[in-house]
Amino acid sequence: MENKHLQQSEYDQFRSFLEQQCGIVLGDNKLYLVKSRLAPLMARFNVESLSQLVSKTLSPHERQLRAAVVDAMTTNETLWFRDQYPFELLKTKLFPELKDVRRPLKIWSAASSSGQEPYSIAMSVAEFQSKNPGVLKMGAQIIGTDISNTMLDMCKNAEYDALALARGLSMERRQKFFKDSGNGMAQVIDPIRKMVSFRHLNLLDSYALMGKFDIIFCRNVLIYFSPEVKAKIIAQFAQALNPKGYLFLGASESMAGLSDSFDMVRCNPGIIYQKK
DSSP states (O other), X not given: XXXXXXXXXXXHHHHHHHHHXXXXXXXXXXXXXXXXXXXXXXXXXXXSOHHHHHHHHTSTTOHHHHHHHHHHHHOOOOOTTTTSHHHHHIIIIIHHHXXXXXXXXXXXEESOTTSHHHHHHHHHHHHHHHHXXXXXXXXXXXXXXXXXXXXXXXXXXXXXXXXXXXXXOOHHHHHHHEEEEETTEEEEOHHHHXXXXXXXXXXXXXXXXXXXXXXXXXXXXXGGBOHHHHHHHHHHHHHXXXXXXXXXXXXXXXXXXXXXXXXXXXOSSOEEEEEO
């Protein structure tokens, strides 16, 4: 198993590479994560050892390898309707507040992973519309962004296996919002897919071309960044939101000490942040 060994100095170099490329800060004790995420790339790029893989990754000429490494390190497990309450709040608080907007609502899922979050938002829009006929006439435009091209391809296909479908999806929603596509796979139905578009975005870059949003979801992503980077990202979210727009963070994430552009709104359950 010597080929999976990494020296501390190599791990440290790799950590600083990852932070520069996408802002992710790996702790001292995440070597196991690097090994498990990068090991599958050894055969693909015909590299003898993890040590060699890391050293090639540090070379600016190895574009394809670097992209694959960032891809592998930023791919997150996700589930449908994660934490439940954000999607309930959309239907009970935010959509009713925004019902008189005479254009499509604009919602951004920042770090859309394999698509469960933006499609869960779209399903919530559909559920709200069916219970409130004639409200939100213009519907919603949902944009999902991610740094991983592999994930974005999955999002666009909107096809999921039995394991992915079992995570957080009720049987009722499974029957209502998916069609079987063979081989044990199911695909999100067209009316839901049409609400969502996807694009590549690194949260460290500018969001100026994204336009303005009513609601931004950025959940369980900021935990990977340093406080300085978190503050920069939150400031950019504030600029990307319409006045009184809402930001959802993860259940364990807080804005304390990072921004004074938002008011914290306590809901029952959960917390959301409203742009001042």
